[in-house]
Amino acid sequence: MSRRRVDARDGADNDAAGDREDDARGQETNFEVTRTWDDLEEVDGNLAVTAISEAEKRRRLLKDTTPLQRGIIRHLILLLDMSDAMGEKDLRPTRFQVTLNFTIAFIREYFEQNPISQLGIIAMRNGVAEPISDMSGNPTEHIKAVSRQKAAEPHGQPSLENALDLARAALFHAPSHGTREILLVMGALHSVDPGDVHRTIDALVADKIHASVIGLAAQVAICHELVSKTNNGDTSGYNIIMHEGHLRELMMAVTTPPATLEQAKSASSLLMMGFPSRTVDTQPSLCACHSRPSREGYLCSRCGTKVCGLPSECPACSLTLILSTHLARSYHHLFPLVNWVEVPWSSANRSSECFACQRLFPEVPSREQWHDKDSHETSSSRYECTTCHSHFCIECDLFAHEVVHNCPGCQSGLATAGLMGEVEMEDGHLNGYDGNAMGVES
Amino acid sequence: MEGADGSKHFGGDLPSQEQSPSLLTIILDTNPAAWALLHPTLTLSSAIADILVFINAHLACNFTNQIAIIASHCDKAQWLYPTSAAQKPPGHKHGRVRTTQHETEDEDDDDVQPASNKRAKLNGIPKTDHGLPSSMSESESKKYRPFRMIEEEFIKNLQSLISGTSPETVQQKTSTMVAGALTLALSYINRRSQEYQESITGVSSNLADQAVAAGSDPHADTASVLQSRILVITLSPSTDLAHQYIPMMNAIFACQRLNIPIDVLQLPLPPDLKQPGANNVSDASTKSSQSSTVFLQQASDATHGIFIAARLEPTTDSKSSSRQTGSNAGDGDATSLARYSMLTYLLTSLLPTPTSRLHLITPTRVDVDFRAACFCHRNVISTGFVCSICLSIFCDQSLEILSQEGCITCGTKLSVRAEGVGGWGGGKRPIVVAPKKKKKKKGLGSAVGTPRPGTPA
Numbered sequence: 001m002s003r004r005r006v007d008a009r010d011g012a013d014n015d016a017a018g019d020r021e022d023d024a025r026g027q028e029t030n031f032e033v034t035r036t037w038d039d040l041e042e043v044d045g046n047l048a049v050t051a052i053s054e055a056e057k058r059r060r061l062l063k064d065t066t067p068l069q070r071g072i073i074r075h076l077i078l079l080l081d082m083s084d085a086m087g088e089k090d091l092r093p094t095r096f097q098v099t100l101n102f103t104i105a106f107i108r109e110y111f112e113q114n115p116i117s118q119l120g121i122i123a124m125r126n127g128v129a130e131p132i133s134d135m136s137g138n139p140t141e142h143i144k145a146v147s148r149q150k151a152a153e154p155h156g157q158p159s160l161e162n163a164l165d166l167a168r169a170a171l172f173h174a175p176s177h178g179t180r181e182i183l184l185v186m187g188a189l190h191s192v193d194p195g196d197v198h199r200t201i202d203a204l205v206a207d208k209i210h211a212s213v214i215g216l217a218a219q220v221a222i223c224h225e226l227v228s229k230t231n232n233g234d235t236s237g238y239n240i241i242m243h244e245g246h247l248r249e250l251m252m253a254v255t256t257p258p259a260t261l262e263q264a265k266s267a268s269s270l271l272m273m274g275f276p277s278r279t280v281d282t283q284p285s286l287c288a289c290h291s292r293p294s295r296e297g298y299l300c301s302r303c304g305t306k307v308c309g310l311p312s313e314c315p316a317c318s319l320t321l322i323l324s325t326h327l328a329r330s331y332h333h334l335f336p337l338v339n340w341v342e343v344p345w346s347s348a349n350r351s352s353e354c355f356a357c358q359r360l361f362p363e364v365p366s367r368e369q370w371h372d373k374d375s376h377e378t379s380s381s382r383y384e385c386t387t388c389h390s391h392f393c394i395e396c397d398l399f400a401h402e403v404v405h406n407c408p409g410c411q412s413g414l415a416t417a418g419l420m421g422e423v424e425m426e427d428g429h430l431n432g433y434d435g436n437a438m439g440v441e442s
Numbered sequence: 443m444e445g446a447d448g449s450k451h452f453g454g455d456l457p458s459q460e461q462s463p464s465l466l467t468i469i470l471d472t473n474p475a476a477w478a479l480l481h482p483t484l485t486l487s488s489a490i491a492d493i494l495v496f497i498n499a500h501l502a503c504n505f506t507n508q509i510a511i512i513a514s515h516c517d518k519a520q521w522l523y524p525t526s527a528a529q530k531p532p533g534h535k536h537g538r539v540r541t542t543q544h545e546t547e548d549e550d551d552d553d554v555q556p557a558s559n560k561r562a563k564l565n566g567i568p569k570t571d572h573g574l575p576s577s578m579s580e581s582e583s584k585k586y587r588p589f590r591m592i593e594e595e596f597i598k599n600l601q602s603l604i605s606g607t608s609p610e611t612v613q614q615k616t617s618t619m620v621a622g623a624l625t626l627a628l629s630y631i632n633r634r635s636q637e638y639q640e641s642i643t644g645v646s647s648n649l650a651d652q653a654v655a656a657g658s659d660p661h662a663d664t665a666s667v668l669q670s671r672i673l674v675i676t677l678s679p680s681t682d683l684a685h686q687y688i689p690m691m692n693a694i695f696a697c698q699r700l701n702i703p704i705d706v707l708q709l710p711l712p713p714d715l716k717q718p719g720a721n722n723v724s725d726a727s728t729k730s731s732q733s734s735t736v737f738l739q740q741a742s743d744a745t746h747g748i749f750i751a752a753r754l755e756p757t758t759d760s761k762s763s764s765r766q767t768g769s770n771a772g773d774g775d776a777t778s779l780a781r782y783s784m785l786t787y788l789l790t791s792l793l794p795t796p797t798s799r800l801h802l803i804t805p806t807r808v809d810v811d812f813r814a815a816c817f818c819h820r821n822v823i824s825t826g827f828v829c830s831i832c833l834s835i836f837c838d839q840s841l842e843i844l845s846q847e848g849c850i851t852c853g854t855k856l857s858v859r860a861e862g863v864g865g866w867g868g869g870k871r872p873i874v875v876a877p878k879k880k881k882k883k884k885g886l887g888s889a890v891g892t893p894r895p896g897t898p899a
Contacts, residue, residue, distance in 0.1 A: 069831060069852075072830070072831075072833060073830055112699065177830040178830070260831075269830055269856055269857045270827045270828070270829060270830070270836075270844060270845075270849075270856045270857070271827065271828045271829075271830055272825065272826075272827055272828075273825070273826060273827070273828050273835075274824060274825045274826075275812065275813045275814045275823065275824050275825070275826065276812070276813075276824065277812050277813055277824070278812065301824040301825045302825060319825075323812050323814075324812065324813070324814035324815075324835070325691065325694075325695075325740060325744065325812070327814075327828065327833045327835070328687075328688070328691040328695075329691075329695055330833060331688050331691065331692075331833070332688075332692055334832060334833070335688065353526065354629075355526075356625070356626055356629035356630070357629040357630045357632065357633035358521065358524060358526050358630070358633075359633055395632065395633060395636065396629045396632070396633075399628070399629055399632045400625070400629070403628075403632075403696045403699065403700070404625055404628055404629075404692055404693060404696040405692045405696075406621065406625045406689045406692050406693060407625075408622065408625040408626050408629055411519070411619065411621050411622035411625050411686075411689050412518050412519040412520070412619060412622035412623075412625075412626060413515075413517045413518030413519060413619050413622060
């Protein structure tokens, strides 16, 4: 048996310590107990690995796909711990290197999923907060800055208050129609602060900043309080990693736009944006953003200034310039593809191969073999889309849900398409993007 | 002394000389209405013949090259090669491997006889299980077997697809399901890449992970990754694709992420021939290219592919009326000219693999129109208003309605930034600092008068 989550308290003295202890104790029962030796199956003297790997893949897929209203325009500050505790070798080669590698992957994925959002990175080292890169929408800058940090060593003590103050300042200029978020990756179990960190947390709440924390070692009460206060008592944003893969999963989960909570609804507004076209000249001219000569660029729709890359802000008139494809990139968050269901053996003989990739399915065995010794039904490896009723293999399931966000069956004419591409069955029953397109999570 | 005995050649210092296999997926627009419009210039059968020559050329470049063909029909997207199980006749239980006994097709030289003849003969010859049918000429048995097998399946499936379409469906649905075909192609590429990766390195990883690994390490050996690309041959008018916007965009972003170039060969539909006086051929062709598929242009641009708006007829100064009343010989010339030009486009521009293209200058459009169309009037706009909740784009004509009734798509009440420089970055109003009240000598109460402008740290 492996118990992975251990509770620890920080040493801060506080009157409310008693209440917090009760809170924390209530969470002790959330353990994940894995008995991996029980999961193995033996078939004819060989270990059957396919069932487990399939189950693993399915687990990754099954997330909530109700179409929630999400904050698409995001402003996220990433706080990285670079104190002595990050030099621990429980993640290979050190926690620090692993975190930096995952940060680079995170940056790429973040800008792919949220092209009109901005990101800033701050580090905690030697008791002060150091800005690594400023808030911007350009991934290469961030990646360069983080790569430079790889050579540096983690040192000193982390200071939560300084980092949160710096983050709050950086988010000050973020407009109200976008989200304001902080992601803190904390490896240490303490914090050295010059003043009262609780005041800082209250200031964060006043500024409507939401924080989430990924802990690398153990649960720390001050982080717990940070997450709970900034998210109205919801502590699902605070997670402790169990292993390296889990850290990567948690970081990538942050790239999905957060669901909007009820009271934030009033912050919606209509933004003016420009959609420039690319022009190519015979003579090179300077671009306004970097003063580098180039022959091709985009002209701002309002003032005609040339910028070299999109999305960006016109340096002259501050108009946001984007391509319609950048907006289109976020549509799959608003219209998510519905999960597919596993097909029982009884209806499995309708198909012999995957509809999308023509991979052959295992043949339907005789009825006795439908259940294994524990009377669980064995997997037929077929997964069905509830709208078009075509069968797919697990690889196409993963691929369609994680990369393409389209169902091959629905798109191939087995169901008709509506105006925004939402799919309807022939009899008018709305699929996939079911019910109200913009449900708000309350 | 290393160079003296030539041992360097075997030391592995040289980069691998093998080319990695390449998978070409062809998406063929088989909208019958559109092909009927194109009929005087280019018949479907001659286009199929050209495509077959192109496929043979692709397979000849490298022994391990693979191919897949998908038909994008007016109401569905269907596999043409490899044949899916749903299309196989019930006798084919052990279906995939075709033996020479199942020869059902005549072989002619492609340049001489159009492929319509082939299809006519397809119906005539019965399938025999033993030996070759007696009526087959010698040249078929000498045809290179992989080429022949692909041809057979392709033409057979295409014929069953077209004969299975009823006239009502052709009338009702005028567009073509490109998004569905793209999704099918992507799933197939994913499967093939995984199989290839597994056969080479023994470790299976899905396509997204392969793309990330290839992206982060620019010096990685590209021979271990299957190079795939998608070629779309299209002729339907573009306006009908608007309702497939989101699925197409999803497919395009997936291709971008996986480094799969999308090449587009667009065959122009002729101008409306009902008007006898239509004089300027070149004028009409530019008009049709302006209404060309903007989504596919954006697709090939975003994925670094090639977009070619083919011109099948030579631009001449003669009026088109003379073309209409021209002799048979004249028409025949135009047809074969159009046919050869399509083959030329295919063989010269669209044959090289993605890595070879790094060393070539590829023909493509540079002036891609990226402007958005507003959701309310479908006008193309260069400046618009975007709802922050649902990201729909509106033009300024709708501003009145929007500020009163909220967003048209999602219904949220919206506040329009009135200062005219809306959006983030702009519209920074200086924060008004309330004038400091003269401190009444109350001592501790002075905290009220001090404003908190929140100056950034």
